[in-house]
Amino acid sequence: MFDVDQLITDCQSAVRETEPHRAVREVLERATADATAVGDALRPTRGGAEILYSSPDVTVIHFVWAPHMNLFPHDHRMWAAIALYNGQEDNVFFRRRPDEPRALTESGGKEVRAGDVVVLGKDVIHAVANPLDRLTAAIHVYGGDYLDEPRSQWGPGPMEERPFDFEAVRAQFAEANAKAGLTA
Numbered sequence: 001m002f003d004v005d006q007l008i009t010d011c012q013s014a015v016r017e018t019e020p021h022r023a024v025r026e027v028l029e030r031a032t033a034d035a036t037a038v039g040d041a042l043r044p045t046r047g048g049a050e051i052l053y054s055s056p057d058v059t060v061i062h063f064v065w066a067p068h069m070n071l072f073p074h075d076h077r078m079w080a081a082i083a084l085y086n087g088q089e090d091n092v093f094f095r096r097r098p099d100e101p102r103a104l105t106e107s108g109g110k111e112v113r114a115g116d117v118v119v120l121g122k123d124v125i126h127a128v129a130n131p132l133d134r135l136t137a138a139i140h141v142y143g144g145d146y147l148d149e150p151r152s153q154w155g156p157g158p159m160e161e162r163p164f165d166f167e168a169v170r171a172q173f174a175e176a177n178a179k180a181g182l183t184a
Helices: 004-014 020-031 035-042 166-180
Strands: 048-054 059-065 070-075 080-086 088-097 100-113 117-120 125-129 136-142 152-154 161-163
Touching: 004 020, 004 048, 004 059, 020 080, 020 117, 020 136, 035 080, 035 136, 048 166, 070 166, 080 088, 080 100, 088 136
Parallel strands: none
Antiparallel strands: 048 059, 059 136, 070 125, 070 152, 080 117, 080 136, 088 100, 088 125, 152 161
16 A cells, blocks of 8 residues: 555655665655555646655655656756656756757666656756656655755757746646646
């Protein structure tokens, strides 16, 4: 049985470990081992970002990607552990161009599927896409205060670095939901 409160408690303990990103990964592997139970507890019906917990040490977010949703490149400036329990998340990774540090160049990618748990380093810059005709859902755990940490994004629109704007992310979700015919 999946319990959000227990997940949060376990993440709070894990971030106090010597290698918090590995400890959180183990927490997520255990917590999402029964994907059906996670889905039954969180009940994703449309794209969005639900903040389950946030503190200076750890942030837990339930992300649901609408069908065919694409989110612009962004950074976290802290490690992240991502556990997909439904669907598929395609990540495209970027690095800053040495000749123009505010610009990006593509540097690879990773397909993450239901049942996978991945850890991203604090310097990762990535864009996320749901390639499927259905929702993709995941629990993201960040090693810090994801909501208040100054970060960057490259989009929407021109691939120019600008301050991260969570409202722009919410707008991307709303647009993707509208395209997919998912209403509130």
